[in-house]
Amino acid sequence: MRPRSPGLLLLLLWGLQAESQEEVRAMVGSDVRLRCIYPEGNSFDLNDLYVYWQISVAGKGNADSVVTYHLSGNSSAGYGDNHYKDRAQLSLDSMKRGDFSLHLRNVTPQDEQRFNCLVFRKSLELEKILEVAVTLHVAANYSMPVVSGPSQDEELTFTCTSTNGYPRPNVYWINKTDNSVLDGALQNSTVSLNARGLYDVVSVLRIRRTPRVNVGCCIENVLLHQNLTSGQTETLTGAKESITEDPVDGSHGGEHQPVLSVLVVLAVIVALALATGWLCRSRCPPRSYTGAQLARPELALAEHV
Known part of the structure; x- marks a missing residue:
């Protein structure tokens, strides 16, 4: 029996329903394995197998696109869709043991698809022995906002x-x-x-x-x-300037001297001032400017704006 071309065999595969389904997540840029394993653990002759991984093409009705495949009599797997060339791989050694899983490298957002694994045996007149649907969800981390x-x-x-x-x-x-x-x-x-x-x-x-x-x-x-x-x-606050005066504090030393002593001291100071032209600067504190004072901030908004 001559091997059928991938296009001809796909005509036979349309309308088939998946026997099992699973979902897989993968990060953009990572590698992922889509499982398709024969449940009974049989050993297989590669010359007796037709293995297809395919996806449905959006906007084309029932048309399917082949991701990768293995045909009876071939010593290697081929590619259908160029998007998956050199990225989608089947392991020949694993397929001999009933493991038809797809290894997909460098996942992209466009890989977020439902993948169908289909396995047929040539010796059984192309009877389907396994069908698995795997939905691949793709994610990528957003940068910190x-x-x-x-x-x-x-x-x-x-x-x-x-x-x-x-x-x-x-x-x-x-x-x-x-x-x-x-x-x-x-x-x-x-x-x-x-x-x-x-x-x-x-x-x-x-x-x-x-x-x-x-x-x-x-x-x-x-x-x-x-x-x-x-x-x-x-x-958001307004700035308010304030000018304060340093009050004369009655706690300075010498303020509680007897009135007579104070008068005597003042008389001496006045006499010195008349002689030197300096008047009472050491005892008269200047006005001091304290700078801008921030208004007291109100509480943060606690309700929906």
């Missing part, structure tokens, strides 16, 4: 940025005083795919002016059960 601002106008504007994450995130702004979530209507978030197929986030928060603002930006990666939060605390 960076919050800038605020710009101060009629309202306060904060901007949060985070890059190179997957899948698409949830974006929240929170009041860090009580960790409550701010009204989504106050934010405008833009999530876009970059050249690597990963998501970048820019979120702008606009809130009314308050004396003290303590807000945080939260990027949630649902697949990784991960929340990345960074924040910004801003105190």
Whole structure:
């Protein structure tokens, strides 16, 4: 019997239902193993096997794309979709033991697919002996969000940025005083795919002016059960200058001398002042300027803005 071409055999595979299913997670850039193992642990002759790994092509109805395959009579596996060339591998030694798992290198966001493993035996008139569906979920960590601002106008504007994450995130702004979530209507978030197929986030928060603002930006990666939060605390206060006078403190030494002694001392001082032109500077403390005094900050916002 001549080996059938991959395209002809695919015509026979359409419409088949998976006998078992599982889900796998992998980080972008990592390697992953998609399991497809014959349950009874038999040994197999590679010349008697047709092994296919394939995915459904979005937007093409029932059309499937071959990731990699092994045909009866071949000494190696071939590739169907160029996206998986040199990245998708089958182990010939493992297949002899009934392990038809796919080894996928350098995972990309485009690999988030449902992969189907199909195994047929030539000696059984291409009877299907194994079918496994594996759904691959792909994830990438977002960068720690960076919050800038605020710009101060009629309202306060904060901007949060985070890059190179997957899948698409949830974006929240929170009041860090009580960790409550701010009204989504106050934010405008833009999530876009970059050249690597990963998501970048820019979120702008606009809130009314308050004396003290303590807000945080939260990027949630649902697949990784991960929340990345960074924040910004801003105190908006007016400056108030105050000039104080040092009061004459009655606790200085010599202030409790008898009145006569005081008069005598004063008379001596006046006499010296007339002689030297210096008048009472050592006993008259000048006014002292204490500088700008910050107004007492009000409590941080504790309710939704």
